[in-house]
Amino acid sequence: MRILVAMSGGVDSSVVAGLLKEQGHEVIGATLQLYDHGAATSRKGACCAGQDIHDARRVADRLDIPHYVLDKESRFSAAVVQDFADAYARGETPIPCVRCNQTVKFHDLVDLARDLGADAMATGHYVRRVDGPRGAELHRAADPQRDQSYFLFATTRAQLDFCRFPLGGYPDKASVRAVAARLGLRVAEKPDSQDICFVPQGRYHEVVAKHRPDAVEPGEIVHLDGRVLGRHQGIARYTVGQGRGLGPASRDGEEPLYVAGVEARSRRVIVGPRTALPQPVxxxxxxxxxxxxxxxxxxxxxxxxxxxxxxxxxxxxxxxxxxxxxxxxxxxxxxxxxxxxxxxxxxxxxxxxxxxxxxxxxxxxxxxxxxxx
Missing domain, CATH: 2.40.30.10 (Translation factors)
Structure with a gap:
């Protein structure tokens, strides 16, 4: 088969490319540049950054496969980063990895794969694709600690039919790194990406502030019974179930308090006892x-x-x-x-x-x- 491999520059996607090449497939590597190349180069523990693009290209050279870099910075900014900020401004807690998979990765890369005449696209996600009686099925990975099925629920049935996930059956990450070492890939011991790729040092509220300054404006912290207990520095800093960062509003006497909701229009953070948070529907x-x-x-x-x-x-x-x-x-x-x-x-x-x-x-x-x- 001719297979396009989404290569992030990490060990997982590199192993996928190596395994498929070893099995005799015609492999084409593709890497996405998702944000400012210069700023991204020095960051560690990210993905789709400058060093990652370099690493992906070195792996492609090692495997002797063609490699393409796609500039998707504008697309990523509009579909993922702006959506991330807008969600916080609505009082929600977004999942940018799902939006990225929905738009840039699975939509755009699948289109590229078809344009290149590929028979399939493969990624380094830890999920299993099973051929069922009614077509391809999405299953959890063999390693529950690395299972990524939660982040791929938005994959369409057509995309699932076209995609392959060679790492889904591996028992653990150590087994994958062992394959990378056997294939002679220099990324075999490269650390996993951490946090959200476009958020430096995990300070996501700074990213939100650039796109939606209204989401970091101060407001009141209010108990479910209506009492004003304190002030906050922006609704983007809070999510339902959170117990930290509430300052004096973290307790009502001896009872600890948690975020029960976020009011976007009034910029209020609503808090209450833990027992008030669970919902029946x-x-x-x-x-x-x-x-x-x-x-x-x-x-x-x-x-x-x-x-x-x-x-x-x-x-x-x-x-x-x-x-x-x-x-x-x-x-x-x-x-x-x-x-x-x-x-x-x-x-x-x-x-x-x-x-x-x-x-x-x-x-x-x-x-x-x-x-x-």
């Missing part, structure tokens, strides 16, 4: 189905955050409204902007983005107004 929009949408209640497991284990739930799909109502067996903390991904065992059924419960902001505002009067 989670509203999900922008739903992508990798199976035929269910006609009735669907028993499944769901992940509401990337680092949690799937939990039992029932999902009701409303095709008219384009909304999914998820009822966990036990009420769960759900942060607007994060993903809700549905599983049947290891198989990904679909997923979407968590939205604020209807009327929640109005309810908080009403409560605060009643108490203040």
């Amino acid at each position: 989670v509203m999900v929009a922008e739903v992508n189905w990798l199976v035929p949408p269910p006609a009735g209640p669907l028993r499944c497991q769901v992940k509401l955050r990337a680092r949690e284990e799937p939990r039992a739930a029932t999902a009701d799909w409303d095709p008219t409204a384009g909304l999914l109502r998820v009822r966990p067996e036990e009420p769960a903390i759900a942060a607007p902007g994060q993903a809700c991904v549905l599983y049947d065992g290891d198989r990904v059924l679909g997923g979407g983005f968590i939205r604020r419960a209807a009327g929640a902001e109005a309810a908080w505002t009403t409560t605060a107004a009643c108490v203040s009067t």
Whole structure:
């Protein structure tokens, strides 16, 4: 097969290119330049940066495969970075990796692969693609610690049919690094990328401030009962479930407090006791189905955050409204902007983005107004 490999410059995608070349495929490497080349060169622990592009090219030379670098800086800025800032300004907690996969990586690279006459595109993601009776299925990786299925729920069925994920069956990262060493790749011991690739030193609020200064303007920290407990330095610094960074508002007497919600219009951060945070129903929009949408209640497991284990739930799909109502067996903390991904065992059924419960902001505002009067 002729296969386009998305090469980030890290060990995972480099091993994919090496394995496919070793198996006799015609391999073409492609690397995305996603943000300022000069500024990115000196950064460590990122991906798609200047040094990473150099590393990808060296791997391609070692494997004797053609290698292309695509300038997608403008596309990335509009589709991922601006969306990241806009989400925080709406009082949400975004997942830029999902948006990047939806737009630049899987959409644009798949188009390039088809333009080059490739039969498939391969990436270094830790997921498994299984050929099922109705076509390709997306499954969790063999290594639960590295599974990335949560971030790929938005992959369309057509993209999944075209893509390959050779690392999904590996038991751990050490096994992948051993392959890199065997292939003579100098990136074998290269550290993994950390945090969000376009956020220097993890200071994401500085990136948000450049694109949406309104998201870092100060405002009030308000208890669910309407009491003003303190001030904050921008709603972009807070997410539902957070207990740090609240200053004097972190406790109500002896009871610790957590972020229960974020009001974008009033720039208020709402706090309450931990017991007030779990929701019986989670509203999900922008739903992508990798199976035929269910006609009735669907028993499944769901992940509401990337680092949690799937939990039992029932999902009701409303095709008219384009909304999914998820009822966990036990009420769960759900942060607007994060993903809700549905599983049947290891198989990904679909997923979407968590939205604020209807009327929640109005309810908080009403409560605060009643108490203040």
